[in-house]
Amino acid sequence: MDRQQLKAVPEYVPTKANYPPEYNRLLNDLPDEVKERIFPHLEIVSLELGDVVCEAGSKLRYVYFPLDSIISLLYVMENGASAEIAVVGNDGMVGVALFMGGESTTSRAVVQSAGVAYRLFGQRLKDEFNRHGALLHLLLRYSQVLLTQMAQTAVCNRHHSIEQQLCRWLLLSIDRLSDERVMMTQELIANMLGVRREGVTDAAGKLQRMGIINYSRGNIEVVDRKLLEQTCCECYSVVKQESERLMPLKTCTKK
Amino acid sequence: MDRQQLKAVPEYVPTKANYPPEYNRLLNDLPDEVKERIFPHLEIVSLELGDVVCEAGSKLRYVYFPLDSIISLLYVMENGASAEIAVVGNDGMVGVALFMGGESTTSRAVVQSAGVAYRLFGQRLKDEFNRHGALLHLLLRYSQVLLTQMAQTAVCNRHHSIEQQLCRWLLLSIDRLSDERVMMTQELIANMLGVRREGVTDAAGKLQRMGIINYSRGNIEVVDRKLLEQTCCECYSVVKQESERLMPLKTCTKK
């Protein structure tokens, strides 16, 4: 797609020092012993908007742990139409199919928001998983979060308006970003939601008039998050609560 | 719901003799050693249409392995509207949340087609799972099948017509039944699909005029399966192929 537009200046190279792996929830929640085995093999990568981290049906070489990047799991139909199935940010991991045994998925993993992620060679993850320790249990719980998110996406697609779904999408996004600003054109949002671009324009216009967001040319800022949540369907909070139940914040987690 | 209508004569009590556990794919695929540990604790149960095997949010006591019954995973919204998330027949199990660590799900498990199933006390399953042997790998693969099915449901809900979705639903059902006959009113199908009953009437009428199905008062017979598959969207075959990839039939499986 249009991935080059953001490549821009190679500002500065992210390092484990300024982007500690623990900024990812899963990596953070691992016991020290596991961290010691895994962290040396983590490779930091800069993901650009539109990068395809893994193509549908192709074998996963790496698993990805986003930090400030967001990766969408997208299903692309035979006729080219698409729909977002789930979103992965610093709360999760791309590549659960690896330890589930499938090695690949029917969905594509696309970078929805540029940023930094750690990646780990697939076999390393499997090795650690096969120790049947903390990582296994953590990833299983995360899998259930993913399952819940997908289920709710199905429900939302069935019953809710574009406006409500846009609200959900915005909330999912800003939850995974450091600020309230989403860099994304309406065209791309439409691709994610699997609707027309004009539909997104309408819905976004309405949210803007309601004073919930401000946007201009691919830059959406949420100005009234509370109102955004009220305008959203229940799907957002259902998934959020279930996620918190399944993966409660560690008490002394680093902010 | 209207579960009593089928209770009828308690014909004859199903036994492990006339309903061998191996008729369930997952149970069948276990190595003998595991079977020996698990099978003695399997309890055969007759499930009636509408039985709620597990309520959303409540702790799973048992996991269920359907034989000729079908169980739907259904999400029920705050306003009462619902949508089917996935279907489980003799190809699977209800209760993956148990070993994933969540103990409960946001969706309800409802019997969509009356029949026999085996159930296993949750702790027994967890104990065997925690041996980290064949069962673990089998269930993980099955979880990915479930994940795929949910993802495809989301896509289908977004992009396909009621008619196409009805086709998918019928195919999913007869694949899990011994004959080509589905006992289900249009009203209940509408609940599963999350659409109006009239919408199902329209679609079913069209399929009938096309010579694909015959139906009368809660009894749908598929007479031209090939045409049904052609009329269906890609969603059915995508999931089917992926299931077969993830869980290939054992070579010497009993028919």
Added chain:
DNA sequence: GTCACTATGTGCGTTAGCGTACATAGCATC
């Protein structure tokens, strides 16, 4: 056979979202 009930058929008007086409407006380049 009558009755009551449930399942299905049908016919409105309404709406959300689609497909298409085109108009504007912001932004970068030269």
Added chain:
DNA sequence: GATGCTATGTACGCTAACGCACATAGTGAC
């Protein structure tokens, strides 16, 4: 400051599905 590109706005007809209201037709109970 003209040009060209991309993002957004808007309008129009169309269709699928909705909500509602009611008509018909099987089916079992008596």
